[in-house]
Amino acid sequence: MAGSKVPVCNEADFELLIEGYQTRIAKYVYNQVKHVEDTQDLTQEVFLRAFKAQEQLRSSQALVSWLFSIAVNVVRDYYRQKQKTIPIASVQWADTAQWVDPPSELLEEDDLVGRALARLPQDTAACLLLHEVEGFTAREIAAILNIRPDAARQRIVRARRAFKQTYQGLSHEGQP
Amino acid sequence: MKHERWEYLLIDYEDGVLDQETSAQVVQHLQECTHCRELQSFGAERLALQQWYQQVPTAFAGSPVMPYVPAQREGLHQHVKGRLASLTLPLLHKVTRGRTMATAVAGALAAILLIVMLWSGDSNRSPGIAVVNAYDKLQSLESLRYTRTVSRLDCVVSDPSVLPPSYPLCVESEREAVGEVVFPDWWHEKPIRPTGPGLTGGYSEFIIIEGHTYVNTGSTWAQRDDIDLQFPLSWLFPADILALLQQGSASIEELAEEEIAGSVTKHYRIQRQDIFEALLIDLWVGKEDELPRKIYQRSEPLFDQSPALARFPISTKGFPVVVHANIWRAETYMFYDFNASIALEPPPFCCGPAIQGSEH
Numbered sequence: 001m002a003g004s005k006v007p008v009c010n011e012a013d014f015e016l017l018i019e020g021y022q023t024r025i026a027k028y029v030y031n032q033v034k035h036v037e038d039t040q041d042l043t044q045e046v047f048l049r050a051f052k053a054q055e056q057l058r059s060s061q062a063l064v065s066w067l068f069s070i071a072v073n074v075v076r077d078y079y080r081q082k083q084k085t086i087p088i089a090s091v092q093w094a095d096t097a098q099w100v101d102p103p104s105e106l107l108e109e110d111d112l113v114g115r116a117l118a119r120l121p122q123d124t125a126a127c128l129l130l131h132e133v134e135g136f137t138a139r140e141i142a143a144i145l146n147i148r149p150d151a152a153r154q155r156i157v158r159a160r161r162a163f164k165q166t167y168q169g170l171s172h173e174g175q176p
Numbered sequence: 177m178k179h180e181r182w183e184y185l186l187i188d189y190e191d192g193v194l195d196q197e198t199s200a201q202v203v204q205h206l207q208e209c210t211h212c213r214e215l216q217s218f219g220a221e222r223l224a225l226q227q228w229y230q231q232v233p234t235a236f237a238g239s240p241v242m243p244y245v246p247a248q249r250e251g252l253h254q255h256v257k258g259r260l261a262s263l264t265l266p267l268l269h270k271v272t273r274g275r276t277m278a279t280a281v282a283g284a285l286a287a288i289l290l291i292v293m294l295w296s297g298d299s300n301r302s303p304g305i306a307v308v309n310a311y312d313k314l315q316s317l318e319s320l321r322y323t324r325t326v327s328r329l330d331c332v333v334s335d336p337s338v339l340p341p342s343y344p345l346c347v348e349s350e351r352e353a354v355g356e357v358v359f360p361d362w363w364h365e366k367p368i369r370p371t372g373p374g375l376t377g378g379y380s381e382f383i384i385i386e387g388h389t390y391v392n393t394g395s396t397w398a399q400r401d402d403i404d405l406q407f408p409l410s411w412l413f414p415a416d417i418l419a420l421l422q423q424g425s426a427s428i429e430e431l432a433e434e435e436i437a438g439s440v441t442k443h444y445r446i447q448r449q450d451i452f453e454a455l456l457i458d459l460w461v462g463k464e465d466e467l468p469r470k471i472y473q474r475s476e477p478l479f480d481q482s483p484a485l486a487r488f489p490i491s492t493k494g495f496p497v498v499v500h501a502n503i504w505r506a507e508t509y510m511f512y513d514f515n516a517s518i519a520l521e522p523p524p525f526c527c528g529p530a531i532q533g534s535e536h
Contacts, residue, residue, distance in 0.1 A: 027229065111228075113224050113225060132218070133225055137193060148359065153187045154184070154387060156187050157183045158401065160215060160221075
């Protein structure tokens with residue numbers, strides 16, 4: 001029921017939570033970081049934070065978007081951490097969490113989607129995947145990313161345009 | 177209606193959350209607007225994204241992740257068990273040690289009464305509730321201005337696996353900017369004080385307005401709509417910190433009241449440590465209006481806590497191999513001019529020479 005708290009998990013409940021959603025969360029995390037071992041670490045971190053913050057969950061219907069909101073933050077922290085270790089010579093002024101280069105060195109040449117996504121800011125790519133692949137609505141994405149619904153809609157619009165342009169450009173580059 | 181609104185409605189239309197009448201208006205608009213039709217025609221790209229998304233390593237395909245890492249799974253449970261034990265046992269021990277059960281029960285009742293008193297009445301909010309409330313208030317504003325100061329210590333050290341450890345070369349730097357925000361997504365920030373050697377690259381003013389991003393990289397303004405920036409509310413207060421505060425279990429304390437820019441404020445300190453970093457947030461909230469006046473945030477990466485993190489600082493370039501690392505980073509926001517009338521304009525000479533006074 002909306003508005004009522006979900007009972008606090010005991011360890012067995014938590015086990016079920018992990019069983020039920022770990023693959024989906026791991027897929028999301030993997031497609032954001034493209035690194036198997038990091039995905040395992042970060043997926044664990046998602047469920048650990050979920051366990052610690054379970055009181056925040058108000059409704060069982062919101063469980064999936066709540067888990068994704070934690071996953072988004074875990075990935076954001078990952079990139080924020082990564083950003084902190086960029087070479088001194090290239091330190092940027094506007095070093096907010098969104099201006100982070102994704103690990104493009106891990107991408108294969110023929111991975112056009114991966115290369116197109118890698119050119120998007122991390123939060124924009126996250127928005128695109130949550131909407132177009134995971135099937136969340138703009139309003140749900142707003143809750144996941146902790147932003148206003150209009151900001152979520154705007155990100156989806158921008159993400160679509162940027163991805164389409166880049167993806168089509170890369171596709172044409174590869175044609176003889 | 178602004179065209180931007182139609183684009184937002186199109187997204188809602190695709191999400192299936194519009195009423196019949198508005199849906200019909202969107203369909204009508206689609207027949208007339210090539211921009212929106214172009215936005216809607218995303219089928220091929222969506223299919224490519226979905227196929228790409230499913231191409232994950234075999235360890236993940238259709239099977240749970242955790243069974244492939246049994247040691248980590250066990251470690252997770254041990255960690256959770258340990259946390260629970262460390263939270264509950266000392267408390268029980270303190271309550272019951274050397275006292276009769278009746279004393280313990282009376283103490284527990286007094287504690288419950290105190291908690292109820294703290295949760296009721298605005299003037300006695302618990303620190304966690306007050307901080308969450310301040311964040312909500314910030315989100316509900318129409319506009320604000322701020323100053324932002326970023327300090328950081330970066331070091332270059334030899335990779336100990338290649339060369340003997342050497343004295344690190346470190347650079348401490350500080351930058352300051354002023355900014356103005358019209359929520360949710362109009363934003364202008366301009367650096368005013370760069371200091372420190374080697375830190376002029378990438379120093380830029382930017383304006384985000386009506387979905388367009390303009391960046392001044394030093395000599396010219398450029399339109400860079402591929403850059404997606406949002407005023408980082410969610411970064412200032414990560415969702416998991418809010419969650420911990422809402423359940424009252426984060427490390428948070430209320431310090432002495434202070435005056436910030438003429439307003440009496442309550443001062444809260446939040447601390448968190450996870451596998452990534454040790455994070456400290458100081459927040460000063462107006463006593464009267466409950467709006468955040470100042471945020472200070474300091475983070476230190478924990479390089480030896482996780483295998484994922486251990487890979488971060490390695491950046492090999494040439495010989496000898498060196499490691500670039502950020503040792504700490506601190507950021508201070510001062511908020512003012514809440515709900516002021518802020519007129520943001522695109523740069524008048526975009527995308528040619530920089531606006532006078534913006535060069536550095």
